[in-house]
Amino acid sequence: MPHQPIQSSPPSMTWLLRYLRPVKWRLLALLLLLLATTALQLLNPQLIQRFIDRATGGGSVSSLLTLAGLYLAAAVFSQLFSVWLSYLGNDVAWRATNQIRANLLQHTLRLDMRFQNVKTPGEMIERIDGDVNSMSNFFAMFVVKIIGSFVLLAGILGYMFAYNWPIAATMTAFTCLSIGIMFRIRDLGVSASQSERQANASLYGLIEERIAGIEDVQANGGVPRLMNRYHKAMRAVFLAGRKAWMLRIMPWNVTVALFTVSMTAVLMVSVYNYLHGRITLGMLFLFFQYTQMLNDPIEQLGDQLQEFQKAKSGMRRAQELLSLKSEIEDGEGDELPQGPLSVSFEQVNFSYNADQRILHDICFELKPGERLGLIGRTGSGKSSISRLLLRLYNLDSGVIRVGGTDIRDLRLKSLYRRVGMVTQDVQLIDGTLRDNLTLFNPRLSDEEILETAGRLGLRPWIEALPQGLDTRLSAGGTSLSAGEAQLFALTRVFLTQPSLIVLDEPSSRLDAATESMLQKAVDQLMERCTGIVIAHRLATLDQVDKIMMLRQGRVIEFGEREALAQNPSSEYARLLRADRQEERA
Incomplete structure (x- = not known):
């Protein structure tokens, strides 16, 4: 029976920490960089405020130049930290998500053939790579940006309470309301994002399946029908993607509306205080700048919640795949008699x-x-x-x-x-002839390879190649004729020196002369x-x-x-x- 996904629980912190633990020091460095960048963001408006107040109050040129120099230095360091932050964030993302990809691939390769027969390679590529790509930003910046956003919010509101509590109270109310609504609807687009990933997987499965059978498609005039199926699959991707995107941006849309109202209220109060001489022009600019800056962490939280929804859908699909178990249970025995096996x-x-x-x-x-x-x-x-x-x-x-x-x-x-x-279909990998024959077994020497190939009549072909065993073959088998592929498969298996061998139509693609020569070699090799x-x-x-x-x-x-x-x-x-x-x- 086809595999049915086992219902898995929502992604837990334990599951996430498993992949974040190996990069914990990089995450710490990322956090420290973000805190330094946040401090510079808070410092710049105060430098401008002091510059404006001193300029309008008749301050000395040297003090103005000093403030300008500090502002320039802070801007340069802020930019450098941002570049470093981006690099380190991507480094963390790839290290963490590559481990997930490796675990998913290893788990998939261990699943039994009932599972493999119902999944196309294109669909599995999307499950192993595409779903994990949706988690990249989460592993790179989610936790750090969430912390950084809250630190920046706390810094802005702290300064504002020190200068003017009514304005600070207005900004705090807006902040709490925005964050509350965002977290309330944070999972709104998760299910739709899962459907979007599945639509992509189906599309890639269709493309891979048809490309693999391109000869039959072209020879039987199937291109128009294929394109019709392709357009239907593309429409499904578009509709699923549009729905998921519209649901994911709902938190951001809410914060934009709330920010507009908050910005208007803060500016009106600030201008009123300035006109009545309660604050300076520089202080007015500081309030305006901090209000503008307040939108940045709120917007970042909105963006990260969008990424979180995409990441959560990828995590669910990854856990769903990892929860599948092969019907082939591994035994515990290792010992078999030496020599040929009964x-x-x-x-x-x-x-x-x-x-x-x-x-x-x-x-x-x-x-x-x-x-x-x-x-x-x-x-x-x-x-x-x-x-x-x-x-x-x-x-x-x-x-x-x-x-x-x-x-x-x-x-x-x-x-x-x-x-x-040895099956009738020979699978080649993109690598050297040696890699394909040994399947990356370093213990097999070139002498063993050539000796076995020679007994099967393949050595003259190998020696005629421009780089011998170092010749690179392309995946799919187009580098070999049908007969060469059959000899190739026999060489690959006999290099492992099996005690029991199954030959499925070993000479089905060979001419009579080559079959006779091959039969003698196979008889010799099968003596053991x-x-x-x-x-x-x-x-x-x-x-x-x-x-x-x-x-x-x-x-x-x-x-x-x-x-x-x-x-x-x-x-x-x-x-x-x-x-x-x-x-x-």
């Missing part, structure tokens, strides 16, 4: 969906070093057997043993260390392991020990290859006769 299936039943069983009571046994050939029509269950053997899915019932141990009791790392599989070969070409199975035929998920024939081949009534013998007649024709 394999046994005991009454194995399996289904991808609850209403459609794929495998029915599969039973067979392979001794260490034996090779099994799997035959059956498309959909008979051959690939399902290999997937179950590698625990890509859980079986419905029964037992699979490798080396005499139930695979459910083994650690997945221990199983994958001894079992290898147990093998299961899935094949449509019967010639591929000439060297196997046993044959198992499947039909609609059931074993219809199992036995020694030679015995089945010599038994004229066996299904395998019938297929051999039909194959020879086809070759003669």
Whole structure:
């Protein structure tokens, strides 16, 4: 059954502190910088106030120059601190959010194939990267800016109470009302922001899916239909984004309206006091400047609440993903016998969906070093057997043993260390040929790589490349022909020296001459392991020990290859006769 997200609790401070703790000293430096910048912001209006009062009161030129110099120095340091603040804030953001990305990716890679099959790569990119991007500003500046805004508010209101309490009381009332309303409606846009993220994820999933199948889209004239789906997805993104934005800016809109009223009231009181000689012109400017400055922290709080809503939606989606658990539970066993491994299936039943069983009571046994050939029509269950053997899915019932141990009791790392599989689709990563063959295993030397590649006939191709093993390959497999990709996949698996190997159509993309050469090399390499070969070409199975035929998920024939081949009534013998007649024709 497809995974259903486990209902997770709202993002908690414990979850956030987990990622902020490694950058705590940088956060402290960020806070100190912000406090220094705030102090300079409070100082500048007072310098101007004193400059105006001294200028209008006949102060000396030297005192005016001193005040001007202090103002200039404060402005320069304020700008330097702002640049440093921005740099340090982004540094904190990337350090914290990169750890979240890493944890999300690691968790996603450990989820089972039932989850992977219903999620497109484009959607998962948006979940792992896009959702986390929405948290960046939160980790960078949210806590610091909230603290800095309150410090600046306290400083402004403190100065105002020292100079004129009626004006200070008016400003305090406006501040408390604005902050109260903002925090009251702080979650207004969170749900809408989650819907916006999901709409983006669906769009990216559609784009990735269609680009991956571009040959089929173009060859079958599907571009107009694709564009129609794209426009519908884009409209969904637009509508969800517009709704989320309108809800997120509600706190800011409220503060703008309140600030306009407050600004008018403060200016009227200040002008009245100035006209009646109660305050100087410089003091009038100071009140005006502080009133203007009062809007900055309030506006910052509004902006940060918008960022908080976006971040909270990203956190919810991240926690939702992290709350999913794989149906494949890791075992605790590490030990397997040395050398080739035995394999046994005991009454194995399996289904991808609850209403459609794929495998029915599969039973067979392979001794260490034996090779099994799997035959059956498309959909008979051959690939399902290999997937179950590698625990890509859980079986419905029964037992699979490798080396005499139930695979459910083994650690997945221990199983994958001894079992290898070659599929028909070869996946390349953007890296060197060496990286692709070894999957970044530094313990494999170039000599081992070339020796294994040579036995599979791939060495001449490697040596013909301009930079040999250092040649860079592009992701997706376009750097290799179909035959080269098949040889490449075999080399990659045999480099791990598996004790049990599954070959899914190992020669399906090779010509007859290359297939004959490859078969000899595979036979040599498989002398040290147990093998299961899935094949449509019967010639591929000439060297196997046993044959198992499947039909609609059931074993219809199992036995020694030679015995089945010599038994004229066996299904395998019938297929051999039909194959020879086809070759003669």
